[in-house]
Amino acid sequence: MKIGFDRYGAGVFLLIAALLNGCATGGGAQGLQVDFGRGQQRNAPLAVVARQYTGTCVGGQRESNNCAHFLSDAFIRAGYTELLKRREVVERCRCGANRVVRAQDMLKWFQEKAERFQAGTPKKGTGMWAAYQEKPNKRHVLIYDADTGKYYGTDNCVNWPVQWYYQW
Ligand SMILES: [Zn+2]
Numbered sequence: 001m002k003i004g005f006d007r008y009g010a011g012v013f014l015l016i017a018a019l020l021n022g023c024a025t026g027g028g029a030q031g032l033q034v035d036f037g038r039g040q041q042r043n044a045p046l047a048v049v050a051r052q053y054t055g056t057c058v059g060g061q062r063e064s065n066n067c068a069h070f071l072s073d074a075f076i077r078a079g080y081t082e083l084l085k086r087r088e089v090v091e092r093c094r095c096g097a098n099r100v101v102r103a104q105d106m107l108k109w110f111q112e113k114a115e116r117f118q119a120g121t122p123k124k125g126t127g128m129w130a131a132y133q134e135k136p137n138k139r140h141v142l143i144y145d146a147d148t149g150k151y152y153g154t155d156n157c158v159n160w161p162v163q164w165y166y167q168w
Contacts, residue, residue, distance in 0.1 A: 043113070043168065046128035049078040050143045053152040059095020067140050067154045069093050072100035074143075074152065083109065103139035107132040107164070110141075114166040121158065122146040122165050134162035 053074040063069055076083050076099065083089070084098050088108060093099040100106055110130045122129055126146045133140040135157070142153025144165065 043080065044078040046130060046143055046167070047145075049074050049080075050128060050145065050152040052078045053143065055154070057093055057095050057097050057099050059093055059097030059099065061093065061095040063093060063101060065101070067142065068103045068106045069099050069101045071141050071143065071153055072106060073097065103132065103134075103141045106130075106141045107139075110164075110166040113168045116167040118165040118167075120163050120165075124149075127167065129165040129167050131156075131166075132162070132164045133157045133160045135160040 053071070055070055057066075057069055057073045058077070072083055083100055086100075086105075086109065089100050089102075089105045091101050091105070093101050100109075110132060113130075118126075118129065122144070124146055129144045129146060131142050131144045131151075133142075133156075138157075138160070140153075140155060140157050140160070142151050142156055144151050144156065
């Protein structure tokens with residue numbers, strides 16, 4: 001994460017603690033939130049992205065794994081066109097719509113956007129989160145609505161040991 005290491009030293013310490021916790025404990029880490037307090041440019045709220053989620057790509061194709069493919073489709077249609085040009089993206093869909101297809105590429109982007117980070121499933125009433133879940137050799141991304149428990153994505157892998165949630 002390239003977020004104000006100097007200005008937010010204490011926050012980064014907490015964040016590292018949260019990451020270690022998220023990796024080591026098999027989930028269930030709760031309540032630890034870090035507020036980066038960046039407040040830079042305004043983006044479409046995650047609730048708007050969720051409404052754009054259709055479980056498809058405008059390019060019309062499916063691939064072997066579609067979690068990032070269909071989620072990035074929703075982000076882009078909600079106005080996050082920066083994803084179309086992002087140089088750090090390693091692989092894109094073959095539909096012709098240029099969507100991001102690797103969960104890890106979405107994770108890196110979430111980390112750059114994030115104003116708040118939460119390890120473990122967020123408490124009810126904390127709103128919408130961009131989520132990254134991982135178990136050995138498997139990675140997944142989705143949008144999670146902590147108010148309703150609904151998710152927008154191909155799945156919600158609640159039992160996987162890594163549960164990282166980002167908000168902006
Ligand atoms: Zn596509």
